[in-house]
Amino acid sequence: MNLDTVALVNHFEFIGARHSELVHHGECCQLARRWLVDMHRSLSFNRSEEHRLHAPTWLRQRFKWGPVQWPLSWCETVRKSQIDCGVFAALSREIFAQQGVDVYPAQVILNQPKTYVQHWNLKWANIFQTIPWIGQEYVYHEVCAVAEAGDSRIRIYDPTESVWLDSEFSRGINGVVGLNVNSPVPLNWGTLTVGQGKWALI
Ligand SMILES: [Zn+2]
Numbered sequence: 001m002n003l004d005t006v007a008l009v010n011h012f013e014f015i016g017a018r019h020s021e022l023v024h025h026g027e028c029c030q031l032a033r034r035w036l037v038d039m040h041r042s043l044s045f046n047r048s049e050e051h052r053l054h055a056p057t058w059l060r061q062r063f064k065w066g067p068v069q070w071p072l073s074w075c076e077t078v079r080k081s082q083i084d085c086g087v088f089a090a091l092s093r094e095i096f097a098q099q100g101v102d103v104y105p106a107q108v109i110l111n112q113p114k115t116y117v118q119h120w121n122l123k124w125a126n127i128f129q130t131i132p133w134i135g136q137e138y139v140y141h142e143v144c145a146v147a148e149a150g151d152s153r154i155r156i157y158d159p160t161e162s163v164w165l166d167s168e169f170s171r172g173i174n175g176v177v178g179l180n181v182n183s184p185v186p187l188n189w190g191t192l193t194v195g196q197g198k199w200a201l202i
């Protein structure tokens with residue numbers, strides 16, 4: 001961890017102090033949430049492992065990844081063709097919560113190849129004047145922390161990429177440099193203690 005990264009984390013701490021939440025209007029948004037959970041049930045139905053936790057991998061087939069204008073509501077979201085990582089994470093939290101596990105909003109700072117970062121800058125610049133989540137070689141990203149009910153050991157799911165991030169193999173390019181989990185209690189991701197809305201550096 002060099003000094004630049006520490007400075008960067010302070011910057012992200014500011015912009016990423018709060019994870020993205022969808023607006024809930026009322027009945028229209030309740031219907032949208034029910035649609036989401038029903039879609040997940042129907043798409044997970046044929047899997048053989050009946051009692052296993054099913055990650056919402058289908059979200060990435062249904063929605064493209066791209067910029068959205070915030071604030072955004074549940075009923076607007078389900079009609080979108082593209083959503084950002086904050087929306088992917090919000091939808092996934094709803095789906096995980098319905099499966100009876102503990103799920104918390106989580107944010108990571110990822111080490112990314114410079115070419116990707118340049119590409120994202122161009123893509124987002126068409127929509128926004130400033131792009132606060134993209135650094136020189138690090139990016140801010142929203143994910144989900146998932147644990148069996150009452151267990152302090154979490155797993156991190158990245159719904160934008162449809163992958164579980166491994167605490168032991170998250171180094172180097174695409175590696176996790178920082179993790180913030182918005183949980184009321186301390187939690188463990190591998191050997192790292194996280195939670196309570198405090199950034200942990202790796
Ligand atoms: Zn609504």
